[in-house]
Amino acid sequence: AQSVTQLGSHVSVSEGALVLLRCNYSSSVPPYLFWYVQYPNQGLQLLLKYTTGATLVKGINGFEAEFKKSETSFHLTKPSAHMSDAAEYFCAVSDDNTDKLIFGTGTRLQVFP
Amino acid sequence: GAGVSQSPSNKVTEKGKDVELRCDPISGHTALYWYRQRLGQGLEFLIYFQGNSAPDKSGLPSDRFSAERTGESVSTLTIQRTQQEDSAVYLCASSLARQGAWEKLFFGSGTQLSVL
Numbered sequence: 001a002q003s004v005t006q007l008g009s010h011v012s013v014s015e016g017a018l019v020l021l022r023c024n025y026s027s028s029v030p031p032y033l034f035w036y037v038q039y040p041n042q043g044l045q046l047l048l049k050y051t052t053g054a055t056l057v058k059g060i061n062g063f064e065a066e067f068k069k070s071e072t073s074f075h076l077t078k079p080s081a082h083m084s085d086a087a088e089y090f091c092a093v094s095d096d097n098t099d100k101l102i103f104g105t106g107t108r109l110q111v112f113p
Numbered sequence: 114g115a116g117v118s119q120s121p122s123n124k125v126t127e128k129g130k131d132v133e134l135r136c137d138p139i140s141g142h143t144a145l146y147w148y149r150q151r152l153g154q155g156l157e158f159l160i161y162f163q164g165n166s167a168p169d170k171s172g173l174p175s176d177r178f179s180a181e182r183t184g185e186s187v188s189t190l191t192i193q194r195t196q197q198e199d200s201a202v203y204l205c206a207s208s209l210a211r212q213g214a215w216e217k218l219f220f221g222s223g224t225q226l227s228v229l
Contacts, residue, residue: 006155009153032215034217036218036220042222043116043117043204043220043221043222043223044156044204044206044218044220045220046217046218049215049217051215090155090156094215100146100158100161100169100172101146101158101218102158103148103155103156103158104155105154105155106154106155106156
């Protein structure tokens with residue numbers, strides 16, 4: 001069965017610094033991959049997704065993620081953090097055997113001025 | 114409304130009581146998921162409905178948990194004889210996804226359940 005690991009439950013960066021949130025999945029069969037974001041007091045919303053094609057995926061608010069099959073990774077990056085990026089970020093992977101989305105445990109991003 | 118609606122937004126109950134949580138998906142969305150988010154933890158899959166197919170109940174943690182969905186409309190998640198470990202945010206999500214086609218999930222704001 002698919003599983004997804006997010007390294008680091010908390011990440012803190014200064015405003016303007018690079019944001020890197022890590023996500024690794026378990027399957028050898030390339031799945032569909034997603035990043036969802038949960039802003040304070042809001043529901044989860046899709047940030048970006050990888051299905052097929054180009055391995056570098058651009059999402060909303062300047063975020064992007066790169067699918068690396070050799071590393072079974074789908075890390076989320078943003079060149080320059082903004083205060084409004086403070087939120088919880090969830091990586092998710094499809095499980096074609098079960099039609100479910102498997103979510104990671106989440107990474108809380110804090111941005112300091 | 115245009116989004117996924119969940120009610121109630123907050124529910125406080127006593128241990129041993131039954132609770133019912135409601136989810137109104139976006140109209141036309143065939144897929145509906147329930148997830149549980151315990152404090153400091155990730156989203157835990159509970160149950161998945163897809164159209165008129167038999168639901169995937171593999172994530173339900175015990176037989177105290179059940180869920181129903183009528184067609185492609187409202188879903189209710191029922192927890193019988195609640196326990197303190199059931200305290201969590203219960204999230205509902207819907208999508209246009211059909212088997213093998215991965216569309217994005219639209220999440221509701223969740224129901225915060227507190228079992229005293």
